[in-house]
Amino acid sequence: MKIKLEEADKKGTVSVEEAIARRKSRRAFKSIKLTGKQLSQVLWAALKAPSAGATYPLALYVVIGADCVEQIEAGVYHAERGHSELERHKEGDLRAALADACLGQRFIAHAPVSLVIAAEYERTTRRYGDRGVRYVLIEVGHASQNVYLECEGLGLATVAIGAFYDEAVSRVLDLPRQHRPLYVMPVGASAEKL
Ligand SMILES: Cc1cc2nc3c(=O)[nH]c(=O)nc-3n(C[C@H](O)[C@H](O)[C@H](O)COP(=O)(O)O)c2cc1C
Numbered sequence: 001m002k003i004k005l006e007e008a009d010k011k012g013t014v015s016v017e018e019a020i021a022r023r024k025s026r027r028a029f030k031s032i033k034l035t036g037k038q039l040s041q042v043l044w045a046a047l048k049a050p051s052a053g054a055t056y057p058l059a060l061y062v063v064i065g066a067d068c069v070e071q072i073e074a075g076v077y078h079a080e081r082g083h084s085e086l087e088r089h090k091e092g093d094l095r096a097a098l099a100d101a102c103l104g105q106r107f108i109a110h111a112p113v114s115l116v117i118a119a120e121y122e123r124t125t126r127r128y129g130d131r132g133v134r135y136v137l138i139e140v141g142h143a144s145q146n147v148y149l150e151c152e153g154l155g156l157a158t159v160a161i162g163a164f165y166d167e168a169v170s171r172v173l174d175l176p177r178q179h180r181p182l183y184v185m186p187v188g189a190s191a192e193k194l
Pocket of ligand 1: 023025162
């Protein structure tokens with residue numbers, strides 16, 4: 001099943017400086033649906049990060065809950081750089097299982113969606129050898145910061161999650177062996193006053 005993503009807006013209402021100044025990790029989510037536009041905008045930001053030698057090792061998955069994004073069913077979806085669609089990879093609302101895999105950080109189960117940024121190291125190490133590992137880890141930081149700033153611009157909450165069992169996250173999402181999870185970022189309307 002493929003879902004068409006919307007084209008990202010290139011002009012927002014919050015300046016880069018305001019987004020940087022306001023950015024913080026937000027872990028309280030309201031249970032209201034995201035729009036397809038909001039999700040498209042956040043995915044665009046995640047994939048618009050620089051890449052060593054343009055090797056693009058990051059693979060982006062989105063765990064979507066039931067009734068959590070307008071007109072998108074629950075499941076795990078895969079987004080690729082340069083593609084204007086999301087492809088369903090697995091069915092079902094897997095937010096609680098993802099929270100368990102993240103050492104029981106329950107707020108993850110309450111966010112309507114979570115991005116899982118994985119990496120295919122070989123895409124970069126093939127060119128740069130062992131140093132490619134460093135480049136991939138730097139790159140996931142770029143992608144994550146873009147997500148933080150885009151969420152701030154949209155008035156959404158997010159937090160970078162590094163504490164999880166790699167094997168458990170891979171199992172919950174049914175990730176292909178070569179895609180190793182590096183970061184989880186729950187995203188949703190903020191329950192805090194922004
Ligand atoms: C590599 C990394 C891993 C992190 N892992 C977690 C995590 O597992 N759970 C969590 O709640 N926050 C996590 N955070 C968010 C930090 O707790 C947060 O950035 C820090 O407390 C500073 O707060 P701020 O982001 O609001 O400036 C992580 C941040 C980084 C950079």
